[in-house]
Amino acid sequence: MMSCEQARGADTPSPCPHARSREGCVDCKVRLLSICAALDAGELCELESLSHPACFEPRTTLFLQDEPAEIVYNVTDGVVRLYRLLPDGRRQIVGFALPGDFLGLSMADRFGFSADAVTRVTTCRFPREVFSAFVDTKPHLLRRLHEFASHELSLAQDQMVLLGRRTAEEKVASFLMSLRDRWARVTGASVTVPLPMGRQDIADFLGLTIETVSRTLTRLARERALLIVPDGVRLLDLPRLERLAVA
Amino acid sequence: MMSCEQARGADTPSPCPHARSREGCVDCKVRLLSICAALDAGELCELESLSHPACFEPRTTLFLQDEPAEIVYNVTDGVVRLYRLLPDGRRQIVGFALPGDFLGLSMADRFGFSADAVTRVTTCRFPREVFSAFVDTKPHLLRRLHEFASHELSLAQDQMVLLGRRTAEEKVASFLMSLRDRWARVTGASVTVPLPMGRQDIADFLGLTIETVSRTLTRLARERALLIVPDGVRLLDLPRLERLAVA
DNA sequence: CGCGAAACTTGACCTGTATCAATGTCGCAC
DNA sequence: GTGCGACATTGATACAGGTCAAGTTTCGCG
Numbered sequence: 001m002m003s004c005e006q007a008r009g010a011d012t013p014s015p016c017p018h019a020r021s022r023e024g025c026v027d028c029k030v031r032l033l034s035i036c037a038a039l040d041a042g043e044l045c046e047l048e049s050l051s052h053p054a055c056f057e058p059r060t061t062l063f064l065q066d067e068p069a070e071i072v073y074n075v076t077d078g079v080v081r082l083y084r085l086l087p088d089g090r091r092q093i094v095g096f097a098l099p100g101d102f103l104g105l106s107m108a109d110r111f112g113f114s115a116d117a118v119t120r121v122t123t124c125r126f127p128r129e130v131f132s133a134f135v136d137t138k139p140h141l142l143r144r145l146h147e148f149a150s151h152e153l154s155l156a157q158d159q160m161v162l163l164g165r166r167t168a169e170e171k172v173a174s175f176l177m178s179l180r181d182r183w184a185r186v187t188g189a190s191v192t193v194p195l196p197m198g199r200q201d202i203a204d205f206l207g208l209t210i211e212t213v214s215r216t217l218t219r220l221a222r223e224r225a226l227l228i229v230p231d232g233v234r235l236l237d238l239p240r241l242e243r244l245a246v247a
Numbered sequence: 248m249m250s251c252e253q254a255r256g257a258d259t260p261s262p263c264p265h266a267r268s269r270e271g272c273v274d275c276k277v278r279l280l281s282i283c284a285a286l287d288a289g290e291l292c293e294l295e296s297l298s299h300p301a302c303f304e305p306r307t308t309l310f311l312q313d314e315p316a317e318i319v320y321n322v323t324d325g326v327v328r329l330y331r332l333l334p335d336g337r338r339q340i341v342g343f344a345l346p347g348d349f350l351g352l353s354m355a356d357r358f359g360f361s362a363d364a365v366t367r368v369t370t371c372r373f374p375r376e377v378f379s380a381f382v383d384t385k386p387h388l389l390r391r392l393h394e395f396a397s398h399e400l401s402l403a404q405d406q407m408v409l410l411g412r413r414t415a416e417e418k419v420a421s422f423l424m425s426l427r428d429r430w431a432r433v434t435g436a437s438v439t440v441p442l443p444m445g446r447q448d449i450a451d452f453l454g455l456t457i458e459t460v461s462r463t464l465t466r467l468a469r470e471r472a473l474l475i476v477p478d479g480v481r482l483l484d485l486p487r488l489e490r491l492a493v494a
Numbered sequence: 495c496g497c498g499a500a501a502c503t504t505g506a507c508c509t510g511t512a513t514c515a516a517t518g519t520c521g522c523a524c
Numbered sequence: 525g526t527g528c529g530a531c532a533t534t535g536a537t538a539c540a541g542g543t544c545a546a547g548t549t550t551c552g553c554g
Contacts, residue, residue: 084408087493092408106397107390112404139386142393143354149396150353156403157359161331161339163410164454168511199532207411209512214533230520246334415541446502459541461503477550 043141047134051124056117062103065114072131073103078121079196082113083204093205094156096179096197099186105145107132119196158247163207171206172216173244176226176233194232290388294381298371303364309350312361319378320350325368326443329360330451340452341403343426343444346433352392354379366443405494410454418453419463420491423473423480441479 051074056062062073065084080097094113097103103115107128126134135141162174180193187194195202203210217233220226225241227234235241298321303309309320312331327344341360344350350362354375373381382388409421427440434441442449450457468475472484482488 084404086408086412090412092411094404094407106400107394108397108401112397112401139389142386142389146389146393146396147354149393149400150355150359153353153396153400153403154355154359156400156407157331157341160341160403160406160410161333163407164339164451165333165337198530204411210532211513211534212511215511218533445500456542457502458504458543462541465503 040144043138047126047131048124050126050130050134052126054123054125056121056123058117058119060117062115062117062121062123063111065112066110069104069106069109069111070128071104072126072128073115074124074126075099075101075103076122076124079118080115080121081118081197081201082115084113091204092207093201094159096201096205098182104128106149107135118198118201168206168208168212168216169220170244171208172202172213172220173225173241175202175206176235177241177245180235191235191238192229192232193235196231287391290385294373294378295371297373297377297381299373301370301372303368303370305364305366307364309362309364309368309370310358312359313357316351316353316356316358317375318351319373319375320362321371321373322346322348322350323369323371326365327362327368328365328444328448329362331360338451339454340448341406343448343452345429351375353396365445365448415453415455415459415463416467417491418455419449419460419467420472420488422449422453423482424488424492427482438482438485439476439479440482443478 053076056078062080063069063071075097077099080101080103081093082095082097082103083091083093085091096118097115104111106112135145162171166174176193179195180190183190183193197205199210199213202208203213206213208216217226217228220241221228221233225235225237227236300323303325309327310316310318322344324346327348327350328340329342329344329350330338330340332338343365344362351358353359382392409418413421423440426442427437430437430440444452446457446460449455450460453460455463464473464475464480467473467488468480472482472487474481474483
């Protein structure tokens, strides 16, 4: 694990630590094949041959907002936070990328947000031009990409409702339920939801302070709606949480 | 103006009141040609021949969230509010559509939000299948559509920052500045920003109450940052408003 | 012109969440 | 083990914005 990119700016990120087979990055392949909504298996196999694996230590930066978007990332392991900053330092996290997610698919010439690793993160990267050329050879893929972007927009609108019109308790419950659903596609369904991101990250995602997130979790735990466990929570009263999280 | 669709459910919306020339809806053509970021002039001319004009009175519904998305709309005049509701009636407006904007471009099979007319609204409508077939004949158009969706996503993320991390005063200033920029593309640049939507609509867009919007506008007016005029505001202290609205 | 309804503004007060300040807990280096 | 730093929790207090309740303005309409 010593060869991973230690911080932003390293020119030659190491291959994935688990990329040992002659055919490429084994784990990358798993992730590529298993999850992404925008691409199908055959396309991903083809795409994989174009990939450059790279690994990032916790708290290191994948890319910054407004920087030229030269690379498309596929997260194969770990969690990435995506955020925008206000000039005075206030931060809004606009999403978390989980294994299987792509970053930089918008094909805009600059990144719309900054991204950094929450945990150790492994990725497959594609030079933007290569990815773009690949897409151009497959018109139906472009359509899928558009549907995918539209779906992301819909999720963004969910988040607007959450940020604009929901209470702290509803925000936290929504966050936990939707994160549970997302983990289900990575690690399988479970009432134990891993929370590799810190309380500050959750707060910045939900438009709250760290103290309010902490108090709300404590209260839900005291009322037996959930149990706080190391690095996550175990959901106990699913009907109640569901009710708080209603679309 | 008597022939416009009076309310949701009318089967045969009237043609645009100004659609009098033999070639089709003149004003529709103007709007189609002048603004939309996703399509170019030639494509729009072609598309126009497929359009069905329709007109909506204030407060009538264009479509509801989760309803099958059978139609693509191009707003040619007026303002439409796009919103989601929580089960208890709380409302989050996710955007306002101005002349030139398209609704239903996501090509998802259901609408992701509800839409109703704020002012009298005229539209050109395209059966979804026709629009979809049209797009399929032009691969490069699909790419443009994807870029367009990505841009919308970026705007949605701006709104997340606004909702999650900005004060009431910053929210109001941001709203006015960005609306000014959008009107500039419709009616030309001006320091007078029309506000055809009511205070409640602005509040539901900014995640505030009607009283807070009113107080904030009053305060900005008292401090000579702007002047409240019938159906809008005149921006006086642009540097100050700009500072409050910083990206 | 005058009425009535809807939209908007204003004021007084309240509350949810932020802020400020300890205190507690965990993991890790030595 | 012990100490240290990062992160999380808890408590006391403050305040931005919400809520409730009058007014006031606007405007359509007879």
